[in-house]
Amino acid sequence: MNVIYMVLAAIIVLGPLIAIHEFGHFWVARRVGVKVMTFSIGFGPAFLKWKDRQGTQYQIAAIPLGGFVRMADEREGEVAPEDLPRAFNRQPVWARMAIVAAGPLINLVFAVFLYWIIFLQGTETLRPIIGRVLPGTPAAMAGIKSGDEVLAIDGKTVGDWEAINYALIDRMGESGELRLRLRHQAGEPARNVALPLHRFLSGKEVDPFREVGFMPWQPPLQPVLGEVVAGGAGDRQGLKAGDRILAVDGKPITSWQDFVEVVRVQPEQALVATIQRDARILTLKLTPVAEKDAQGIMRGRLGIVLKEQKLVYPAAYRQSIHHGPVDALALAAAKTGKLIMFTLDSMGKMLQGLISVNNLSGPITIAKVAGQSAALGWEALLGFMALLSVSLGVLNLLPIPVLDGGHLVYHAIEGVIGRPVSERMQMLGLRIGVALLMSLMLLAIFNDLSRL
Numbered sequence: 001m002n003v004i005y006m007v008l009a010a011i012i013v014l015g016p017l018i019a020i021h022e023f024g025h026f027w028v029a030r031r032v033g034v035k036v037m038t039f040s041i042g043f044g045p046a047f048l049k050w051k052d053r054q055g056t057q058y059q060i061a062a063i064p065l066g067g068f069v070r071m072a073d074e075r076e077g078e079v080a081p082e083d084l085p086r087a088f089n090r091q092p093v094w095a096r097m098a099i100v101a102a103g104p105l106i107n108l109v110f111a112v113f114l115y116w117i118i119f120l121q122g123t124e125t126l127r128p129i130i131g132r133v134l135p136g137t138p139a140a141m142a143g144i145k146s147g148d149e150v151l152a153i154d155g156k157t158v159g160d161w162e163a164i165n166y167a168l169i170d171r172m173g174e175s176g177e178l179r180l181r182l183r184h185q186a187g188e189p190a191r192n193v194a195l196p197l198h199r200f201l202s203g204k205e206v207d208p209f210r211e212v213g214f215m216p217w218q219p220p221l222q223p224v225l226g227e228v229v230a231g232g233a234g235d236r237q238g239l240k241a242g243d244r245i246l247a248v249d250g251k252p253i254t255s256w257q258d259f260v261e262v263v264r265v266q267p268e269q270a271l272v273a274t275i276q277r278d279a280r281i282l283t284l285k286l287t288p289v290a291e292k293d294a295q296g297i298m299r300g301r302l303g304i305v306l307k308e309q310k311l312v313y314p315a316a317y318r319q320s321i322h323h324g325p326v327d328a329l330a331l332a333a334a335k336t337g338k339l340i341m342f343t344l345d346s347m348g349k350m351l352q353g354l355i356s357v358n359n360l361s362g363p364i365t366i367a368k369v370a371g372q373s374a375a376l377g378w379e380a381l382l383g384f385m386a387l388l389s390v391s392l393g394v395l396n397l398l399p400i401p402v403l404d405g406g407h408l409v410y411h412a413i414e415g416v417i418g419r420p421v422s423e424r425m426q427m428l429g430l431r432i433g434v435a436l437l438m439s440l441m442l443l444a445i446f447n448d449l450s451r452l
Contacts, residue, residue: 006371011064013381015041017107017389021396022067024106025099029071032095035086038070071099093415100407107393108336114386115332118379122322125160129317130214132257137213138195144182144214151190152181160319161216166338168208172201172346173354178212202355217317221256224307232303233289239304240277247274256306263288267300339390361444401426401433 019041026039035055040046042061049059072079073088084090088099128150133140150158153167171178178195195212209215223245228235245253248271253259262271267290275282288300323331349355397405406429410421 009371009381013385013388015064017110017385017392018067020110020389021103021107021392022069024102024104025069027106028099028102029069029088032091032098033086034088034091034095034099035072035083036069037072038068040069041067043067093411097408097411097415100404100411101397104393104396104404107389107396108340111336111339111386111389111393112329112332114382114389115335116325116329118382118386119323119328119331120325121379122320124318124320125162126216126313126317127319128158128161128164129217131217132215132261134210134213134215134261137211138178138197139213142193142195144180144193145184146217148182148184148214150180151183154179165208166342168212169201170342170345171197172208173349173352174200199354215257218257219311219313220254221306221309221311223253223256223259225304226307227305229303229305232301233287234302234304237286237302238282238284239275239286239302242277242307244276245273246276246281248272263300263302265300267291267298269300336386336390339387340394343391343394400436401429402437403433406433 022039022041026036029036037055038057038059040059040061042059042064043066044062046059046061049057051057070076071088072083072086074084075089079087088096091099130139130144130146130148130150133144133146150164152158153164154171156167158164158167168178175198176196178197178200180193180195181190182193183190201208201211225234225239225241225243225245227241228239245259247253248259248262250272253262263286267288269287271286271288273284273286275284286302288302290298291301292298346355396403397408399405399409401407401410410426410429414420
């Protein structure tokens, strides 16, 4: 994917979220009577700025991934005598807490708004019917079959693949049993299946479907090559556009998905492929090169592209869902709440060592996913924005100095003991908070780079 495209997508996603966050601080500060000196979207030199009648300077700066609101505050500089009653530090504790909390909270409200828009559109989703069961996995050993429909996970009804995905990642880092309720065909009695879990998704593999061992149903795609990348492994080893894959190591290949799976799990291993080229049957020795995927796992690649084919989903596999404004709002609030709890639960499991810190992601991964979401359409982009908005809101409320949550703790302590926390303690907390955030950021960037 083009780097410029990814960067632009990241700016389109993060810019509004940061603007909304800073607007929350600004709006509440104005409501409680605090003088706002500057409202900035971005850091660095301002290339566009103007003032309103109350003396607030609005500006858009050169570095768009950030922003700030600067208020009159005697701790940060001289305040004009006429503005002293409107200085932030002279406001009651409740007012200062409201200003600080407004930024993260408006991010959470904005996430509800974005999901509300998405739910209002109505969706056509795939019924949760299993397409493939991967050999040697818990699903295969439990007797789960292609064509089984997933009805419930751990006692909770699931109506589509997104619900299944959330139900699975809720068990991230856990050991025990995953309880599934399945039905093979309409009219048949449902059956219960238990899959063993051991530190589920705590390693590098973060695809919950692959770890349990079943994949969503997809229309079978003919294993015909549409393009062979010049200079790639497939090109060097004799593959050509138009080739049909008939078998690998003597095992028939009936769909493109089967061939991808064989290649994917056997990097740097020689494969004997039977190929149909026009009217001829050929045998080629193929050795997939090893490349890291998005999670940093080595996967096999041949540098080939599927021939374009029309995807046809039979009516039996599709379901249309439509919501009115009230129902859509309730669903949006519920989904945001679920994501908040999932974020907190994941952080807790990471601190306990149940989830690998390899799952931390930084700006490179955000830019990459933003670009992919933009390519999928506006609904996918809004969904990613909502997810990031929840993350921004929750992370900023954590009780870490330098974050909004850390300032809330200081103000809460002041409210209890009747005096501000000493500057010495605040400076110590600031150093600890900066060190912690810098360490996490460096780890996230290291994870990003290791995935490239």
